[in-house]
Amino acid sequence: MSAPESVFSWPIAAPADANETPRPEVEVVQLFDEMRDRLLRYLLALGLSLHDGEEIVQESFLLLFQHLRQGKSRENLRGWIFRVGRNLALKQRSANQRNVSRTVEFDDDAPGQNVDSGMNPEEALRSKQRQRQLLAVVGALPEQDQSCLYMRASGLKYREIAQALGISLGSVAASLARSLAKLERADGACV
Amino acid sequence: MKQNHAHVNDEDLLLYASGELDHTSVLVGRHVANCNMCKVRMEQLQGRLAEFSEAYRGDRAMNSTQAVGARETLKARITEMDRVSAGRRLDWRWVAASAACLLLAIGLRTIHSQRSSAELDWPEKPDLQLTPGATVPITESAVCGGGEPRVPVIPTSLQQKVFERYGVNQPRDGEYEVDYLITPELGGATDIRNLWPEPYHDAVWNAHVKDQLEDRLHAMVCGGQVDLATAQRDIASDWIAAYRKYFHTDTPITGGSPLASPETRSSLPTT
Numbered sequence: 200m201s202a203p204e205s206v207f208s209w210p211i212a213a214p215a216d217a218n219e220t221p222r223p224e225v226e227v228v229q230l231f232d233e234m235r236d237r238l239l240r241y242l243l244a245l246g247l248s249l250h251d252g253e254e255i256v257q258e259s260f261l262l263l264f265q266h267l268r269q270g271k272s273r274e275n276l277r278g279w280i281f282r283v284g285r286n287l288a289l290k291q292r293s294a295n296q297r298n299v300s301r302t303v304e305f306d307d308d309a310p311g312q313n314v315d316s317g318m319n320p321e322e323a324l325r326s327k328q329r330q331r332q333l334l335a336v337v338g339a340l341p342e343q344d345q346s347c348l349y350m351r352a353s354g355l356k357y358r359e360i361a362q363a364l365g366i367s368l369g370s371v372a373a374s375l376a377r378s379l380a381k382l383e384r385a386d387g388a389c390v
Numbered sequence: 391m392k393q394n395h396a397h398v399n400d401e402d403l404l405l406y407a408s409g410e411l412d413h414t415s416v417l418v419g420r421h422v423a424n425c426n427m428c429k430v431r432m433e434q435l436q437g438r439l440a441e442f443s444e445a446y447r448g449d450r451a452m453n454s455t456q457a458v459g460a461r462e463t464l465k466a467r468i469t470e471m472d473r474v475s476a477g478r479r480l481d482w483r484w485v486a487a488s489a490a491c492l493l494l495a496i497g498l499r500t501i502h503s504q505r506s507s508a509e510l511d512w513p514e515k516p517d518l519q520l521t522p523g524a525t526v527p528i529t530e531s532a533v534c535g536g537g538e539p540r541v542p543v544i545p546t547s548l549q550q551k552v553f554e555r556y557g558v559n560q561p562r563d564g565e566y567e568v569d570y571l572i573t574p575e576l577g578g579a580t581d582i583r584n585l586w587p588e589p590y591h592d593a594v595w596n597a598h599v600k601d602q603l604e605d606r607l608h609a610m611v612c613g614g615q616v617d618l619a620t621a622q623r624d625i626a627s628d629w630i631a632a633y634r635k636y637f638h639t640d641t642p643i644t645g646g647s648p649l650a651s652p653e654t655r656s657s658l659p660t661t
Contacts, residue, residue: 224468231464236452243450250620253456257464264468330445337442352443357410368410369401376400379438 223267230276231260237353238284244349245288245342247295255291259284278362281350285363289342336385340378347374398422403432404439456614513566514595515630516586520555521571523626524584528577534612541574544585552585565590567597571629572622573604576611595630599642603633610636 221229235256242252262283263276318326337348343364350360360371398406398418405411406418422428544552549568553561569588572578588597607625610616616624616636624632634640 224465224472227468228461228465231461235457235460240447240450240452244446248617248620249614250616253460253615256460257467260464261467261471264471330448333442333445334449337446348442349446351439352446357405357408368405372401372405375404375439376435379400379435379442382438382442 220273223264226267226273226276227260227264230263230280234277234280235260237355238280241281241346241349241353242284242288244345245285246292247288251291251295252288255284255287258287275359275362277355278359281353281355281359281363282365285346332385333382336382337378340381344374344378347371348378351375397425397431398428400431400435403428404435407432407436453614459613459615513587513589515628516571516588517556518627520583521586522583523571523622524579524581525572525577525622526579528618530611530618533575533577533608533618541570542580544568544570544580548580548582548585551582553587555582556587558587561587569597569600572626573608575604575608576621576625577618578622594642595633599633600629602643603629603636606636607632 238259239252239256242255243249247255259280263280266279267273337345340348343366346364347360350363351357355363357368357371361368364371366374398421402411402414402418403422406415406422411418422432552568553559553566558566566587567590568585570578570580571584571586574580578584588600590597603625607616607621611618611621624635633642637643
């Protein structure tokens, strides 16, 4: 008695006919290549650890694979993947908050802080301070406003953001306008 | 934000600039083309958004090596998911024949689960009141720095205190190892709060199994797959759960990990 063979194996060639719908596994990996960094960065910005973020990215794309294999809608998959990733992240974040009563103290420094190496030290410091200032202002916004801004900064279109957050196009624009106004006011306060 | 109704508001300017404004797009376009204030405002909004986007993307560098690894992991998991569901779809006879085996396995597993459930206490897992874990300040680069990681020898007097705290009197040779909960290879401290008597052989989840987890976590931290704090936290809070999580298995693996490559395994230090 042996287990049945998988119905496909890697590597998988793209369909020869451009009009043919790509196979789910191909489509998922293509979208992963395009969106993995963006989704992971978003999850980290929501406060997840790198490990949790990586896990959720994997989980989101596996769910996408199931979604496509079941023949469900292929419309706006970038928004779909952010929506699933966000839902999983918020769930994970609340689980993490329940488990913080441990007695051990750990160093939780965020990884990957990055400064453009082409700058001189003074410019780099100024740039870093500016970056921190912007991120701090946004970090204090309501989660939905943060998400709108992060997703827009990730290159999502307004309608993709709207689908990811389950809100209207107008609400996305209003949220962004509100957040940009906050950034503007914060700048005014610093001058 | 503009309040003047004679001009286009910020929301519409943002949508117009992105090309996603629908039915009023023509009207807005006409207005903006003839309104210098609106043009300036639109540029301000776009500029601020671009500045934030740059700060956001620059905040965390994405590691391309990790991306490649993650891609391969995803492909493997998709293949596995497909294999499992292909089994469900394609061969009901195989499933039916497996049912008998499954029933037997469930019976065995029930017995086993009494020992391997998450509620297992010492000796498989440390008493977290006595051994919550303790770390030294250390960076990932120091943990992964070149050379063979050094695991400090635990002084006999300290070992004796650990046994006393756990009520172990005169342990036989080879019965227990006083072990670090968080291994020094992951920044664990030689501190009584980080030490516990771990059975060598009698338990399913014994010292040898924990060594596998320590090796795996060290490799994952150094490979950038897990950050150090997460590795420390996971092994300290419940090392058996951590083993299941990182090895994707409910039972200890004998003869090697399904995920670590042979070359990775052979290069890992052991405690």
